[in-house]
Amino acid sequence: MPARALPSSARRCGTGWVGRALAGALAATLLAIPAGVAPAGAEEPGVPPEPALSDITMVQANIYTGLSVENFQKDVAKVLALQPDFVTYNETHYRSDAVMAPDGYDIWRDTSNRFKAETPVAWRTDRWTPIDHGVHRISNWRGKPPGRQVELGRRFVNWVTLQGIDGRVVSVVSAHVAPLVNGMPDLLRRSIKRLVALTDTLSAAGPVLVGGDFNVHYTSGRYPRDLLEPHGLTPTFDTLGNYFPTGDHHGSTIDYVYHQGSEELVVDRHYPVELKSDHDAVVAGLSWADDLESESTLVRSNPDGDAAERLSVLRAIKRGIKRVEPGGAVRVVTTKLDLFALRSTLRKAAERGVAVRISLVRKPLTDVERKLRKQLKASGQDATWLRRCRKVCAQAWAAAQPPKSLMLTGDATGAWTTRYDVERLLTSSVIERVTQLSMTSGVAEVREAGALARRVADL
Structure with missing residues (x-):
């Protein structure tokens, strides 16, 4: 018009x-x-x-x-x-x-x-x-x-x-x-x-x-x-x-x-x-109903703003997980995942048939992480798990100079489609501190993240 x-x-x-x-x-x-x-x-x-x-x-x-x-x-x-x-x-x-x-x-x-x-x-x-x-x-x-x-x-x-x-x-x-x-x-x-x-x-x-x-x-x-x-x-x-x-x-x-x-x-x-x-x-x-199609999108939270501004990064991550259809996959690599709202979204994804695979580059696990591991196991999917990334794995992760937290989402064909880079661990810090999230569907960037996630999982 x-x-x-x-x-x-x-x-x-x-x-x-x-x-x-x-x-x-x-x-x-x-x-x-x-x-x-x-x-x-x-x-x-x-x-x-x-x-x-x-x-x-x-x-x-x-x-x-x-x-x-x-x-x-x-x-x-x-x-x-x-x-x-x-x-x-x-x-x-x-x-x-x-x-x-x-x-x-x-x-x-x-x-x-x-x-x-x-x-x-x-x-x-x-x-x-x-x-x-x-x-x-x-x-x-x-x-x-x-x-x-x-x-x-x-x-x-x-x-x-x-x-x-x-x-x-x-x-x-x-x-x-x-x-x-x-x-x-x-x-x-x-x-x-x-x-x-x-x-x-x-x-x-x-x-x-x-x-x-x-x-x-x-x-x-x-x-x-x-x-x-x-x-x-x-x-x-x-x-x-x-x-x-x-x-x-x-x-x-x-x-x-x-x-x-x-x-x-x-x-x-x-x-x-x-x-x-x-x-x-x-x-x-x-x-x-759908996110805008874009090669790359930046989301930045504001801890001093209103509720939407404080929760913007968390909400973008959750929306990415919720969009994955049964048969698809979610892959997360981070040092700490201790946020109840995100744990709940990951659990529900596994329950509806999404393969949820999480590598945590730390020890020991927090109560939230242990509870999530138990819930993912209860989903009955062999391709769904939460594992600790031990010494060799952690060294490989650090050497790649990755973001603080990395997430990939993929479709039922097994192809990764979207990459999410978060500059903080997946804790309350993404709400309480200024946090930037980068989302991209660029082929090269997604392929690079997929290779890194696969390498970490194999170690």
Whole structure:
């Protein structure tokens, strides 16, 4: 989709849209912020759980028009405390952009009238740069229903297409469908038809995310599943197989986060957040189905950053292991592997039929290493093991001037496909200290690592 110049109406008081977007593009971080939900319990008593991370966090927030300024600001603060990548706001036509998108965020909405301004999209400027945007009418019934002060049938969605720091492109749409009220026709189906026409167009650039108050209960006979499904617009409630009330509407579920392009972007989780508004915020976590294909990628952790920045190296290693299919292999050579979260991932890989082979250039083994050796043996695979690399092996390893930790992943044909070089031992130091991980699929580099790993295993 060709990028358009951003009009003057997209600029804000103080720091402008363009300036902040460009500044954000330079502030490179590597992975998405966790969505702030309590993680699942640890596998063993006394072991702290590892946070569940998603590549993208999105929040849908209908913040009631009639709230006081103070309560509105409290609701926005609660939403932004989740550090989402994207926020789709509803009912905010006269609210301040500076409040909804403070430092670290920017915002788009058409402000030419109150109906267009009601559904802005906000995003993190350190992760995303806008490359296109617009406004799209979904219903245009004129007139005020009896007893109403506003033309409820005039509805628009605002949308933004953004590029992440990794080059991936996502479009985000903020929608608020007209309610079913006396004296006005049911505008739901015509609104959905107009909406999916837009998302189909946007999907040419990449996955599309839609957040909005659709004013229809998820299990209602009015819910327009027959219009949504043919266009691949899927709510998180379908993907995750459960739903929850989304506010003070007699237990109804009327706020949604939809995703189009589920083969690329997969929903990890969703949950509500109570607001002072009559709607709860709906939080969704999504992750990319595949890593970007690249000859070489660097990941650098930041122990002074947020959870995603601290765990970036560990998470990249774990994702590499999880991507190995049954029949494939994982090979690790290091001096110490004493990290519970990584041990758990290696154990699960062996249990699903991956050959896991680990050489440890040290003695004696730690409790975590002994437990992992026992678990790998219990998998019943002859090709899966954990061994100590004794004197001759250790000397050969040192002579090769290897990284502190080396990992290889391979496919079912027996070929190694990806090499991972970590500049630290596989201990808590990869979280507590600045750590760099290099991942490469380069043939020469992978072949070199495979030869070294084979030599160490044969000694």
